[in-house]
Structures are given as C-alpha cells and as structure tokens.
C-alpha cells in the first residue's frame with residue numbers, strides 16, 4: 001500500500017478558526033490562521049498545530065467513517081502529545097481586519113501592522129525611521145484597518 005503524501009500546509013485561514021484539517025479529493029490540507037499566532041503565540045504553538053496534525057493521524061490510521069472528529073482516537077493522540085484536547089480557543093479573531101499600531105520616531109508617526117508590532121513588542125525586534133534614524137517607539141493602538 002502506498003503511503004499517503006505529507007499534507008499540504010497553508011497559512012491562509014481567515015475568520016474565527018485558528019486551524020483546520022481538510023480532506024478534498026483525497027488530498028489532506030492543514031490550514032492555519034496567521035492572526036491567531038500573531039495574537040497569542042503561547043496559546044496556539046504547539047497546541048493548534050498538534051490539534052490539526054492529530055486529525056491527520058486519526059484519518060491515516062482509521063479513515064473517515066469510523067471516528068468522530070474530536071472523538072476518543074483524536075483525544076488519545078493529543079494526550080500522547082501531552083496537550084489538552086481542547087476544541088475551542090480564546091483568542092478574539094477578527095478575520096481580515098487588523099489593528100493599526102502607531103509608532104513615533106524623532107520626526108513623524110508611523111503606522112505598523114500587527115505582525116511588526118508583535119515582532120517589536122514580543123520578540124525584541126527594533127525598527128528605525130528611514131528619515132531620521134531614530135528607533136520607533138510605540139505610541140498608541142487605534143482603529144481597525
């Protein structure tokens with residue numbers, strides 16, 4: 001019996017779900033919502049990855065028809081991975097809208113998206129203004145784009 005190919009992994013999921021395991025015409029796809037990981041890395045890595053990988057493992061071992069999506073087989077894999085078998089998440093996801101973060105340098109204000117704000121505030125990245133060379137300092141968070 002030929003082994004199934006590795007599932008396709010995509011980071012194009014939008015909306016309320018943080019992850020998705022999908023089977024379409026025999027092809028498995030794991031999809032992840034980048035907004036979930038930007039907003040709460042700790043909550044989704046590795047739990048959301050494992051959640052969807054566990055769906056794939058259940059499918060490969062048992063097929064589709066004999067199991068429920070989050071049934072005992074799926075829960076056993078999560079348990080083996082040392083992760084809670086949670087089905088819902090607490091991260092407020094907004095789909096396509098994203099916050100704007102205002103930063104200031106020596107000369108003007110800059111609008112940054114959530115990814116760069118995350119890198120600065122949580123990962124220690126530094127950005128400097130191309131006009132005055134000052135480091136960007138977080139000023140306030142405002143509207144939705």
Ligand SMILES: [Zn+2]
Nearest residue numbers: 051055069070
């Ligand atoms: Zn699931």
Ligand SMILES: [Zn+2]
Nearest residue numbers: 105107129132
């Ligand atoms: Zn500047």
